[in-house]
Amino acid sequence: MPKPVWPPARSWIAHYDRSWFTDDLTAGLTVGVMLIPQGMAYALLAGLPPVYGLYAATLPLLVYALLGTSRQLAVGPVAMDSLLTATGVGALAAVGTEQYLYLAVLLALLVGGIQLLAGVLRLGFLVDLLSRPIISGFTSAAALIIGLSQLPHLMGVDLGRSPYVQEILYSAIVHVPEINPVTLVLGLGGIFVLVGLKRWLPAVPGPLVVVGLAIAAVYFGGLFATGVSIVGEVPAGLPALGLPAMALTDVRALLPTALTIALIGFMEGIAVAKAVNARHPEYVVVPNQELVAIGASNIGSALVGGFPVAGGLSRTAVNDAAGATTGLAAVISAGVIIMTLLFLTPLFYYLPQAVLASIIMVAVFKLIDWREAVRLWRVDRSDFWMLAVTFLATLSLGIQTGIAAGVALSIGVHVYRSMRPHLAVLGRIEGTHTYRNVNRFPEALEEPGTLILRFDAPLYFGNMSYFEAQLESLLAERQRALHTIVLNAEAIAGIDSSAMYGLRRFVTDQRGRGVTVRLAGVIGPVRDAMKQAGLYEDVGRENFFLDVDQAVHNHCRTGYALQSNVP
Amino acid sequence: MPKPVWPPARSWIAHYDRSWFTDDLTAGLTVGVMLIPQGMAYALLAGLPPVYGLYAATLPLLVYALLGTSRQLAVGPVAMDSLLTATGVGALAAVGTEQYLYLAVLLALLVGGIQLLAGVLRLGFLVDLLSRPIISGFTSAAALIIGLSQLPHLMGVDLGRSPYVQEILYSAIVHVPEINPVTLVLGLGGIFVLVGLKRWLPAVPGPLVVVGLAIAAVYFGGLFATGVSIVGEVPAGLPALGLPAMALTDVRALLPTALTIALIGFMEGIAVAKAVNARHPEYVVVPNQELVAIGASNIGSALVGGFPVAGGLSRTAVNDAAGATTGLAAVISAGVIIMTLLFLTPLFYYLPQAVLASIIMVAVFKLIDWREAVRLWRVDRSDFWMLAVTFLATLSLGIQTGIAAGVALSIGVHVYRSMRPHLAVLGRIEGTHTYRNVNRFPEALEEPGTLILRFDAPLYFGNMSYFEAQLESLLAERQRALHTIVLNAEAIAGIDSSAMYGLRRFVTDQRGRGVTVRLAGVIGPVRDAMKQAGLYEDVGRENFFLDVDQAVHNHCRTGYALQSNVP
Structure with a gap:
């Protein structure tokens, strides 16, 4: 495995091979050209003038090329972050105001600060809390919301802004009579061309073609007079460098959104x-x-002066497919955007917003994943319900609530399972030294006078009373002839002080009734904890065994149990 | 195990043995006599006139005797619920007002409704979320808060009410010059007599003796003129039956307190x-x-017309020690209180409140458990910190925040542990068929060309990427000569769809590199889930084995693996 260096870009700069350059150049140019319409479209989605999408596609790419560990990840404006920006900032300021612009920039700063801090504190593991069903349900719902949020641009009607799909749909239906027909034709035309090119000519950069065709149509067809919304003047030149003033009340108001974007x-x-x-x-x-x-x-x-960015799915796939070998590809993409800002902005004056909307819609609707839901319904009903709850909560209660509900539910189910774990009574499979669940293996027979039990979870405060109750009811069925209980502890991955207390009491109680408790296959970390707490003395060192077979026959094969297992 | 009947009291009423009666009578009378001063003291703690503590010690005892499954549990007013009542209701109304009385009764109704509903929905397992360190830290802190909350009665000064220990102490120090010396002497005297009796004459009912002595002192010593606060007129007669009107705004305001009391x-x-x-x-x-x-x-x-009740620690211990055999003991205790309400209330007119405060203080200070903290510091540092955080959060942020912080922390630590579980590379102990951690057992030697791994947790979304990363780094060390990976799955207690997805990808990747992945000792529920998801086909049926030894030698002893292990 390669050794990490700092900054990570040194690992490829130091050994840059000239043969890589053609691939990096091709990939960088391709992604850069994709970024022009995408950047403008996502800025629109975020509620900002299109040029801010180009700004956000300059410096962030260079910074990531220097500090990122992936050599293909294409950073820049992405749909999800843009929608969350629109929702979060839209709740605090009106679109088109100075305050809105300021809050969007402040949001990017906060998101960056949170991510930087989380990285330094090594909190990357938190992303593991998002399970696949949660991500799938959330992404499908967010894609639906993002796609539907483009309806106003496609219809040429102001529908107001709402993060809830039911309100967007209701508003769209109410406003059908006000549709601008030319706008609708441009938007639907864009969708058809994009889908058609993707299917039959996948090598052609669809968004760029659609943007070119639409500008030509508006300019030469004189469509501007029909009331079609166009992008209008895109300011030329590079953005000025500078950070926004940070008012504490704004920071506090943006914090929930910033945390969500930082994680997502x-x-x-x-x-x-x-x-x-x-x-x-x-x-x-x-x-x-x-x-x-x-x-x-x-x-x-x-x-x-840009808004929050992230590593994007589609551009990264294109970057990799086009042969990007190092971060130089991203540097070249940023160069394309910088050149565009310097020299090409007048070209986009007549670009209709409806076409940018069609680019967003086609990009996000393919993220809706019905198949995963169908598959989970078949193979894992519990994970299906998590997907469904996350999907519905995101659609009806909004993105942040949806993802919070999904995470809370999946952690809750995980904790509940560890509170009520599987346990099995074991019997010896005839003619072997192997012990298996008597309910699943008809050949496994219980040893007379001995209850052999396997508990499939760490013993901790959450399941100790369940463990005791289950044992009590198993013992009640067998009480008469019992002289030994063997606990197969191989699956007990940990033990806390609550469980230690319960186990001590259980062993003592059983000893009072003339029953010996033996522990088999206790794993290292649990042995350490038991030793520390003095449980070796309570259970008795002679009652620890390497495996179930030795415990059943009270036999320490070649003395390993005392030499090494119980150090 | 006895079969449950309904109502549970039928199990002892049906077989009541006359020989039990003397014991039930003795226990019932003893607890009833204890209840008189305790009930009045806890009503005072809850911010209510003392007689309400007697009301709360009538009907609830009879209801529990009928419906409860414990035959010794002594239900009635308890310190913790009373303090929580004072905090929760005190935030909404002033002590001594009609509104305060009404809210306290409404709170009891809400707590009862929540508990009843939780019981019907079988949510009793939720109490398992309170680990021993959390309970210990919380109880010690609450005892300290309850004890200190009695300072105003002991000093004879109004200190205002606060749920935070730092504010209580600050206020007490500021008001030292205003102390009423006679009140202080009565209170401290009460404490000395209670502690002394407990130590040297444990059979004597301390609280009743102290109450009697204090009434006599005030009455015959004419202490009333010195400004000592007395209980005053205790209304005679039984309370009227009736439920409070339920205003929705009050219900909503009391709900957090009601949920806390219901759980605690x-x-x-x-x-x-x-x-x-x-x-x-x-x-x-x-x-x-x-x-x-x-x-x-x-x-x-x-x-x-009472306030929230619960099963109390000290009275239950006394009830059991005095020989309570059935719920009849509780019926007799309730009878003692009813007789007191009917005939004895005038006796308590001159009872000084400082003496009730001394009874509360002595009762709760013995709940402060320093030893548990010291013990945990020695045997389980992580559990010690949970105790410490809960203790400090309860003291400084209040009881509800404290217990919420403790529960959140302990669930968080539990989840974090399952996200980064222990895993071990196994080797065969020479001369046996047993495989153990090579880092702990020097006699365990890795098999050439084979990596044997044990993962000590359910595989789920939270640890799948950790599992993959750990495997990758183990493989990177061994890549050259490897042909087989054996995963000892005995400790993998469950698998979800995220983990299934990752495992499928891992097995396919390894197959592409010419490495076979074998699974050993997969437990029943995990086999079921894998079968359901089609993972048998991806891994290959021939790669499932009963145990590690068979997997290492690619040997299905007597064919069990295919017959039963992989049905």
Whole structure:
């Protein structure tokens, strides 16, 4: 495995091979060209003028190229972050105001600060709390919300802004009579061309073609007079560098949104970076360094007046497919945007907003994943319900509530399972020294006078009373002839002080009734904890055994149990 | 095990043995006599006139005797519920007002409704979320707060009410010059007599002696003129039956307090009921039925105008020690209180409040458990910190925040541990078929070309990426000569769809590199889940083995693996 260096870019700069350059150049140009319409579209989605999407596609890419551990991840404006920005900032200021612009920049700064701090504190593991069903349900619902949020641009009607799908749909239906027909035709046309190109000419950069066709149609067809909304003047030149003033009340108001974007944006990026990394064993994606890199990129976005950025799914896939070998590809993409800002902004004057909306819709609707829901219904009903709850909560209660509900539910189910774990009475499979669940293996027979039990969870405060109750009821059935209880502890991965207390009491109680309790296959960390708490003395050192067979026959094969197992 | 009947009292009424009666009578009278001063003291602690403590010690006891599964649990006013009542109701109304009385009764009704509902929904397991360190830290802090809350009565000064220990102490120090010396002497005298009797004459009912002495001192010593606060007129007669009107805004305001009391009150009762049950195998305490019983008792308390009740620690211990055999003892205790209400209330006119305060202080200060903290510091540092955080949070942020912080912390630590579980590389102990951690057993040697791994946790969304990362780094060290990976799955207690997805990808990746992945000792529920998800086909049926030894030698002893292990 390659050794990490700092900054991570040194690992490829130091050994840059000239043969890589053509691939990096092709990939960088391709992604840069994709970024022009996407950046403008996502700025619109975030409630900002399109040029801010180009700003956010400059410095952040350079910062990530320097600090990121993935060599293919394409950072920049992404749909999810943009929608969350619109929801979070939209609740505090009106679209089009100075205050809105200021809050969007402040949000990027906060997201960056949170991610940077989380990376330094090595909190990257928190992203593991998002299970696949949660991510799937959440992504499908968010894609639906994002897609539907483009209806006003497609219809050419102001529907007001709402993060709830039921309100968007209701408003859209009410406003059908006001539809601007030319706008609708442009938007639907854009969707058809994008879908058609993707299917029959996948090598052609659809968004760029659609943008070109639409500008030509508006300019030469004189469609402006029909009331079609166009992008209008895109300011030329590079953004000024500078950070926004940080008013404490604004920081506090934006904090929940910033935390959500920090988590979601990181999750999206790390997932795609890891997927791509699987095909590139020459480097390793380091989650905590990724947090630092994407955090610094967001601070970079705030520096150039941009909004929150993340590693994007589709552009990364294109970057990798086009042959990106190092971060140089991202530097070249940023160069394309910088050139566009300097020289090409007048070209976009007549670009209809409806076409940007069609680009967003086509991009997000393919993220809706019905198949995963159907598959889970078949193979894992409990995970299906988590997906369904997250999906419905996100749709009806909003993105933040949806993801919070999903995470809370999945942690709750995980904790509940560990509170009521599986346990099995074991019997010896005839003619072997192997012991298995008597309810599943008809050949496994219980030893006379001995109850052999396997408990499949760490013993802790949450399941100790369940463990005791289950044991009591098993004992009640067998009480008469019992002289030994063997606890197969191989699956007991940990033990806390509450469980230690309960176990001590149980062993003592049983001893009072003339029953010996033996522990088999206790794993190392649990042995350490028991030793520390003095449980060896309560249970009796002679009652620890390497495995169930030795415990049943009270036999320490070659003396290992006392020499090593119980140090 | 005895079969449950309904109502649970039928189990002892049907077989009541005359020989039990003397014991039940003695215990019932003893607890009844204890209840008179305790009930009045706890009513005072709850911010109510003393007689309400007697009301709360009538109907609830009868209801519990009918519906409870414990035959010794002594239900009635308890310190913790009373303090929580004072904090919760005190935030909404002034002590001594009609509104305060009404809210206290409404609180009892809400607590009862919540407990009853939780019992019907079988949510008794929720109490398992309170680990021993949390309970210990919380109890010590609450005892300190309760004890200090009596300072105003002991000093004879109004210090204002605060749930925070730092404010109580500050206020007490500021008001030292205003101390009423006679009140202080009566209170401190009460404490000395109670502690002295407990130590040298434990059979004497201390609280009753102190109350008697104090009434005599005030009456005959003419202390009333010195400004000593006395209980004053205790209304004679039984309370009228009736339920309070339920205003929705009041219900909403009381709900957090009601939820806390419902949980804490149940926890206290079930803990002591289970402890006593251990000495009485003739019946079984059923947690969900206990929720129903204590819930109905609280509704009973609301019916007679009382405040929230629970099963008390000290009175239950006395009840059991005095020989209580059935719920008849509780019926007799209630009878003592009813007689007191009918005929004896004038006796308490001159009872000084400082003496009731001394009874509370002596009762709660013995709940402060420093030894547990010291012990945990030695044997389980992580549990020590949970105790410490809960203790400090309860003291400084209040009881509800303290217990919430403790529960959140202990669940968080539990989840974190399952996200980063222990894993071990196994080697065969020479001359045996047993495989153990090579880092702990120097005699255990790795098999050439084979990596044997044990993962000590359920595989789920929270640890799948950790599992993959750990495996990758183990493989990187061994890559050259490896042909087989054996995963000892005995400690993998469950698997979810996220883990299934990761495992499938891992097995396929390894197969691409020419490495076979074998699973050994997969437990029943995990086999079921894998079968359901089609993982048998991905891993290959031939790669499932009963145990590690068979997997290492690719040998299905007597064919069990295919016949039964992989049905």
